[in-house]
Amino acid sequence: MCRHLAYLGPQASLRAVLIDLPHGLYRQAWAPRRQRHGTINADGFGIGWYADGDPVPARYRRGIPIWGDPSLPDIARVTRSAAVLAAVRDASPGMAGGEQAAAPFASGPWLFSHNGVLDGWPASADAAADVLLSLEALVDSAFLWALVLDRLRSGRALAVALAETILAVEEGGGTGRFNFLLTDGASIAATACGDTLWYRRSSGASAASVVVASEPGDDEPGWTEVPDRSVLTATPSHVAVRPLDDFRRAAPGGETPADALVAAFRFESSSTAPTTMSATKGSVTR
Numbered sequence: 001m002c003r004h005l006a007y008l009g010p011q012a013s014l015r016a017v018l019i020d021l022p023h024g025l026y027r028q029a030w031a032p033r034r035q036r037h038g039t040i041n042a043d044g045f046g047i048g049w050y051a052d053g054d055p056v057p058a059r060y061r062r063g064i065p066i067w068g069d070p071s072l073p074d075i076a077r078v079t080r081s082a083a084v085l086a087a088v089r090d091a092s093p094g095m096a097g098g099e100q101a102a103a104p105f106a107s108g109p110w111l112f113s114h115n116g117v118l119d120g121w122p123a124s125a126d127a128a129a130d131v132l133l134s135l136e137a138l139v140d141s142a143f144l145w146a147l148v149l150d151r152l153r154s155g156r157a158l159a160v161a162l163a164e165t166i167l168a169v170e171e172g173g174g175t176g177r178f179n180f181l182l183t184d185g186a187s188i189a190a191t192a193c194g195d196t197l198w199y200r201r202s203s204g205a206s207a208a209s210v211v212v213a214s215e216p217g218d219d220e221p222g223w224t225e226v227p228d229r230s231v232l233t234a235t236p237s238h239v240a241v242r243p244l245d246d247f248r249r250a251a252p253g254g255e256t257p258a259d260a261l262v263a264a265f266r267f268e269s270s271s272t273a274p275t276t277m278s279a280t281k282g283s284v285t286r
């Protein structure tokens with residue numbers, strides 16, 4: 001389905017990070033080479049990047065194909081950053097369109113993207129109706145972002161917030177594909193859970209850099225594929241990959257507002273009454 005990418009390293013133009021590689025994210029919008037689901041990513045795009053000295057990233061999102069924005073390549077040529085997260089979107093059936101449904105989703109210092117699908121959406125989320133109504137866009141990714149954000153605000157590390165969200169959703173009976181990508185501008189966390197994920201670390205002449213992406217942007221050496229059901233953490237100097245199941249907590253449930261939310265959200269496309277949601281009402285904010 002979607003393709004996404006995060007970069008950390010020396011200041012580079014958005015054009016160098018996203019467009020210039022022969023099979024970079026820009027080209028992956030119409031010609032992905034390893035995408036397992038869907039063939040074209042024409043339902044919008046988004047770029048988030050950090051400016052020096054400002055912890056809150058800027059975002060540029062559109063609800064149109066990335067190649068349909070003629071101003072983008074020129075703006076990208078002169079916009080430079082040391083930390084970028086971007087995505088091109090192939091909307092899952094039944095999801096909202098428009099720029100608000102396009103990743104990256106953002107809050108404070110964080111940028112988030114989801115490649116995949118929460119099965120049964122939106123009927124499967126009936127039990128969380130009040131949460132659904134508070135989402136920026138009626139798309140499964142915005143819902144999953146709400147769960148991740150809740151864990152980040154509870155003090156979880158990036159990778160822990162991603163992993164625990166997937167495990168909690170699955171423990172609640174949810175199924176789907178959950179390739180997540182998250183950054184705070186200093187490190188990257190990502191999951192391979194149903195679709196492809198790769199990374200490349202370079203120690204250039206001046207400084208090290210790392211790219212984490214759905215698929216390689218070129219055929220040069222250095223790309224490593226991440227096995228399915230793994231959690232990756234990356235900085236320019238270090239990449240670590242661990243099995244998702246390593247993040248299973250000894251006593252799951254009840255620790256964060258997201259745990260209560262997931263417990264209430266039974267992933268049933270039935271007429272289950274949303275009676276259990278009142279306990280968590282207002283506890284998940286975006």
Ligand code: GLN
Pocket residue numbers: 001002003038089090091092093095101114115116117118139140141
């Ligand atoms: N389900 C998400 C959406 O509709 C992500 C889709 C994807 O990975 N292609 O935006």
